[in-house]
Amino acid sequence: MTTQTEPVTAQPVLDEDRLAWLALALTPGLGPKRIVEAMRQVEAPCQMFALSLTEIEGFRFPGAAAQFVFDGRARKAAEEEWKKASGQAVEILTFGCEAYPERLKEIYDPPPVLWVRGRKELLVQSSIAVVGTRHPTPYGTGMAESLSRDLAARGLLIVSGMARGIDTHAHKGALAAGKPTVAVWGTGADVIYPKENKKLAEDIVAGGGTIVSELPLGTFPAPQNFPRRNRILSGVSVGVLVVEASENSGTRVTARCAADQGRDVYAVPGNVTNKNSWTPNTLIKQGAQLTATWEDVWEALPTKVRMELEEKWAAESKPAAGASLLPDPPLKGREAIIYEVLRQDAALQMDEILEMVEAQLSSAEVFTAIFELELAGRIRSLPGKNYVRSF
Numbered sequence: 001m002t003t004q005t006e007p008v009t010a011q012p013v014l015d016e017d018r019l020a021w022l023a024l025a026l027t028p029g030l031g032p033k034r035i036v037e038a039m040r041q042v043e044a045p046c047q048m049f050a051l052s053l054t055e056i057e058g059f060r061f062p063g064a065a066a067q068f069v070f071d072g073r074a075r076k077a078a079e080e081e082w083k084k085a086s087g088q089a090v091e092i093l094t095f096g097c098e099a100y101p102e103r104l105k106e107i108y109d110p111p112p113v114l115w116v117r118g119r120k121e122l123l124v125q126s127s128i129a130v131v132g133t134r135h136p137t138p139y140g141t142g143m144a145e146s147l148s149r150d151l152a153a154r155g156l157l158i159v160s161g162m163a164r165g166i167d168t169h170a171h172k173g174a175l176a177a178g179k180p181t182v183a184v185w186g187t188g189a190d191v192i193y194p195k196e197n198k199k200l201a202e203d204i205v206a207g208g209g210t211i212v213s214e215l216p217l218g219t220f221p222a223p224q225n226f227p228r229r230n231r232i233l234s235g236v237s238v239g240v241l242v243v244e245a246s247e248n249s250g251t252r253v254t255a256r257c258a259a260d261q262g263r264d265v266y267a268v269p270g271n272v273t274n275k276n277s278w279t280p281n282t283l284i285k286q287g288a289q290l291t292a293t294w295e296d297v298w299e300a301l302p303t304k305v306r307m308e309l310e311e312k313w314a315a316e317s318k319p320a321a322g323a324s325l326l327p328d329p330p331l332k333g334r335e336a337i338i339y340e341v342l343r344q345d346a347a348l349q350m351d352e353i354l355e356m357v358e359a360q361l362s363s364a365e366v367f368t369a370i371f372e373l374e375l376a377g378r379i380r381s382l383p384g385k386n387y388v389r390s391f
Contacts, residue, residue: 014082016046021094022081023074024048025113026216029065033109036095045096049075084217090189091116099124107235107261111214115189118210122182126305127157128266128297129233130173131254132166132243133276138388139345140244140276141169142380143268146391147241148173148181150294155309156301157182159237161229162201162211164194166243171200180209184233186226188219230254231261238305239264241291245279252279255288264300266291271345331378334361334369339389342379347386 024035038059056066093114101123104110148158148170158174160167162183174181187193192201230253234240240258245251258265265288270277284290289300341356373379
């Protein structure tokens with residue numbers, strides 16, 4: 001997914017310690033926790049290459065995994081992966097690297113290796129994970145985009161998974177504020193998923209953001225990868241904001257990870273008759289912070305995080321473009337009539353709008369008003385000539 005505007009990331013010089021971490025991460029049969037625990041038992045990671053088979057098995061590695069490391073296949077795989085990453089502007093960040101995010105080290109099973117495209121320094125910034133269903137309502141997409149835009153404009157980094165639906169609009173909200181965003185993938189850092197988000201992935205990197213994965217290059221989508229990915233979303237963040245998600249949504253996994261990791265959980269309340277409201281409404285009943293505006297998140301942030309962000313925000317000369325810091329001017333005439341019939345939580349089709357205002361406006365006036373409202377950012381068009389109010 002390299003583009004002309006994509007910054008080139010200089011891969012650090014290959015060192016034995018980083019190579020050892022990568023070798024274990026590429027060894028079949030080894031999980032993150034077992035790898036980290038094994039590395040804590042050696043003076044230096046590179047010593048793993050010099051151990052006997054018996055010593056390697058002493059780390060409670062499965063027999064096949066121990067043999068893979070001992071006979072040099074793990075090292076060879078690591079060298080090939082390093083070369084491949086270097087050629088694709090992807091940096092390999094290991095648990096032992098100084099740049100590895102400290103928050104992620106705190107979780108139960110931190111990934112031993114991260115494949116990073118873009119700015120790795122973003123991973124240590126104060127961030128919030130914005131997550132939700134792949135099948136949102138217009139209300140959900142609007143809330144995800146507006147909250148992400150407003151929080152990003154005030155310096156809080158937006159992290160999400162670049163999945164369809166809420167994740168996509170969270171990233172778009174951050175980009176609309178002119179701020180970088182971080183996408184945590186459940187595929188290799190060179191495999192865009194879903195494919196329709198190719199432009200979004202390019203925009204994230206071109207906008208100074210970051211794509212990160214714990215999976216080797218070339219890893220294609222697999223169902224088991226995405227629930228595992230969710231622990232990273234919550235792990236690098238100070239909290240998780242749930243916008244819309246049904247009872248059996250994977251978003252519940254992220255919220256549970258956040259709670260287990262001691263992260264704050266925020267949730268946008270929804271219509272109780274909508275299935276996508278089940279998870280956020282339930283989380284609120286269980287103690288999650290009810291979130292309707294960016295202020296609800298801001299006031300509940302850890303004091304140290306909020307003070308650091310406010311100091312940085314106050315030092316900026318002016319708010320980021322695209323942030324909803326000022327009220328919109330009042331509408332008049334035909335634009336006001338059209339705006340009045342539209343809603344934020346449900347889309348109206350063009351024919352429905354025409355019927356609702358036929359006594360007041362001609363079809364030509366309706367088309368013109370909708371065009372003007374879209375240009376002003378007051379309404380959004382959805383597929384099938386459907387329209388909703390913007391947030």
